[in-house]
Amino acid sequence: MVKRDTKTSGAATAAVSRRDMLKAGGLLGLGIAGAGALPACAPKGAGGSKASSAPRGGDDIAWDEEADVVVIGSGTGAYTAMRCANDGLDVIVLEKNSQAGGSTIFSSSVVWAPCNDLEKAEGIEDSREEALTYIKALSGDTFLPEEAAAFVDNVNAAVKNAAQIAGIEWTIWPGGIDYSVFLPGGKKRGRAILPKVPEGDTPIGKLNKAIIEAAEALGARFLTETPATQFISRTTEDGAIEVLGVAARSGRKTINVRARRAVVLASGGFDWNQAMMKNYLRTPARYSWGIATDDGDGQKMAMKLGADLRFMNEAFLSPGYKKEFQEAHEQGMSRLSTIIRDDGKRGIVFVNKHGRRFTNECATYDSVGRSFGGFENNGENRSWANLPAWAIVDQAGADGHAFNGGELGKPGPSYTRYETLEALAEGCGIDKEGLLAQIARFNEHAERGEDPDFGRGQDYYGQNSAYVSSGYEGAFRTLQPISTPPFYAAEIVPVVLGTMGGIKTNAQAQTVDMEGNVIERLYAQGNVSGIGAGGACYVGGGGTLGPAIAYGEIAANQIHNLDSWA
Template sequence: MRMTHQENKGKRAAGLSRRQVLSGGALLGLGAAATGLFGCSTPTPASDSGNDAAVTASAETQPVVAWDYETDVVVVGSGTGMAGAVAAASEGASVIVVEKRPMNGGSLAFSGGYAWTVNNKFSREHGDSEELGRTYLKKMQRGEGDDELSEAFLQNGNAMLEMLETYCNIEWQPKEALDYHPEWEGGMKGFRGCDVKARDGEDSSSSAGGGRLASRLLEGAEALGVEMMYSTAAKELVTQNNADGVREVVGIVADQNGKTVRIKANKGVILAAGGFEWDDELKANFIGGPAEFRRSVPENTGDALRMCMRVGADLRMMNACWGNVVYREDSQRLNDQGTPVGTALLMDRSKPFTIMVDNSGKRFCNEAADYDTLWWAFLNRETWGDTNLLGTGAWLIADDKMVQKWGLCTSTPYGTPGNVPEDAVIGESLEDLAAKINIPADQLVATVERFNEYADAGYDPEFHRGESAFYQGVDMDKIGTPEMTLGRLDTAPYYAIEVATACTGTHGGPRVNGNAQVIDVDGNPIPRLYAGGNTAGVGAPGMAYGGPGGTIGPGMVFNMLGGKHAASLDPVA
């Protein structure tokens, strides 16, 4: 006997409420919900046959499934996937969201919560246009993008913002945060990225922006009747042949706290479960470069990627990731705890009186570049000997002026003056420092002398640090000039902290079209299967990171498109 939606809502499992897990829009605690985990509330248990019934096939190759739950649309992942849930529910579809973690938000909840779109209603007031947006998006593809996806993002970004305003009670606040490549044709110096305005009593800091966004998405989805299943990891897609003999997706098999559950999706399945950066085997075999640490939740292990591959999905953009460069020891400690790595190096490396050198004592990058672009500098190899990566054994070097003005490893733009972490190496001279970190002293001295000449001239001819308007630094006495980031290293003692590469998230996955439909290896949509966010091979869209919230905005747009398309379909036969 099937239970009605309202009857089933009354059978919620005991435990923490959603509001208790994500209250006030604050950033979700790292592991704070390890006890008292709440369960799920979902419509229509479909049979009483138990959870050990197998998915079998009849002579007509149709599955015979003992479904545990039934709905119109299943969304896998509660980060940007919630935009797909809201879109489908707003069109009248019933929706179940399955989330591997015991709380909502995924990696989005640990982000700044910015949503980046082009030609939105805020950026248009500051000169943005469809043509500027299209030009910038084309540059972002770097030869590996897709014009159809760029156009879909361009035409639907504002619609996504307005949908979430309407159904999630979001008040967006545009920011003057620059595009990550404002000097590119079509780039802008602000207002394409926006975040959620804090309510009275909420944490209004940028670090809590992801929590505010995740909270609003959940509130809006629940108000539309969306049901949440936590601690539920999707594992398999269930398919059948439709009337045309084409295999279509009709549900999922998931693991919920060790119990197998089968959820029928009468209209479609949206995969928005993040990337595969926490699976070392997938990362080693697909990403074409080093990405030792992770700036995402540890549940991002490629489950959705494997599900798509099993049903014949084509793949795109598998050869890179959203890169980052981080402090090694700090990141090792955080990742060992299952916690995303921090942003301390992001704040430190663009400040004056600092440089980064590799294990030969030479600079090898523009230290003030955006984090994704900076990662690419670590992909270059020596063309001699063991052909080591040029960024191997890299260090941030700072002098005492930097430390006394801002401190090191503090994860805030203006730092904590005088702060020196335990893993910092201190030398009374550059030669002393070089000996302690095992790099050639003469080369380090020569590198610093050369950089000091560039700082005096206000121009870095080697790596062009300070030329882009993006993140020239934080020395506000020198605002708008290269001197915001260029400053002499000439005051002992000197400090060094080892740095390493990290992955903010992978961006390779199933190929999709402008409706977020997953495409198979023959170029045809797999009926009723959709993907968005870092699960999909979309990027931002493309290989380059567009601006603040450069994955959240596109992720929510494509999940919205998938939700709307799925909701428009007739139910499976």
């Protein structure tokens, strides 16, 4: 593997001149898009963002580094870096963290890829039309027909290129049920694929690591601890914004990195930016699975350039044990949620402060995460209906599954033990009568394999997902009375796997301003791009990586056909 470059040369900020501003054909602007940009006429469709002026061609910018393509972020952006490098282009990847990989390094490496070759080999019927029907049904009025079609049409090229260039050997994920399989076009298996790994090994991070190694071997340079800070742009004769490069911080210095063909923004979400989380998300989530450098830098940089936004109120969600996420965040650490391995199992229920269940616990983790967002308006009680909330387990449940990463018979450290349900209610501040009534109702129906309130275990996913208990049949794979003392309770909260909102991006992976004009030479992919899956939805396992690498494939193809501006 090529040694990762963590150093850059020079230390000069952009020297912006005003000479030759006026040309016969009109005003040309060049400058740093972002804080401190020198004023100039606002470019057409830039939503009021201004670029400082200088001669066309960037002659007065002191460039410290340059490449054909500059990628911001080394998570899913590593795929685009690999593809461009494989095309023979010179690539620099700017990474804020001390190591490459972004939040993708913690992913399960699952990719949602409808109509893939593995399906065909196993005789699983799938089609472009079915995939788009499913995405449309799941997205509702957020469906983006052109963007969804571009995803479906390009994801398998990305899968094949990952195999051919990075050596990934793919296999179908056995538990990869489409998360809303009951919708038109949903599939019980086949679309979710992941890299093969040796028995006993984990696929977590494998895809990203292999892609980074392949990109480096092809000559791409990964500059770690080098966060991008602002775009360097100019205004063209027809009033469009054209991105020429990126200013970045390297140690105590600012460096200017020229992108001769294009910049690809792949900086991730804003799930570690509390202000943005509070301002934008409709679900009151305050914790994240993601890496601490996912703090909205890319969104803010592009907004200063005049880029439009999309899906900023949306996120990929899950439930989480509050204690484990609170401790991780206090240390600035990312972590995976152990509860997604727990909530489909027998012997657990979720209740709110009234003691009432509020969700189908064994539904997809994104669906459960969204269930926290209800609001109640009852006299003087005006608050989130399902916060605070708790997971409750009885001893029979604990004997059958190691909850919260604990051991059989003893749940992990997020749980507190109580001898009775009454003591549990008092200790947690839950309405006692409400809790006792709820558990009695749940137990009555669980004995019969029923859940008339939330349909737990009544559908295909609820009986066959990778997260329900084994050794049982039908609804009993997830339903069991909560009746054997002692009892255990752990506070739970909604947790962000990754924010979905970001820069509005078209079906060619080009960023778009607030009037619908393309921002030239700036592409985006992944959680910074506001694509979702061609709509604000979570299609299934790999529902973030699939669209991300598909749009990386699209961007690489677009960039391949671009001429250098320099």
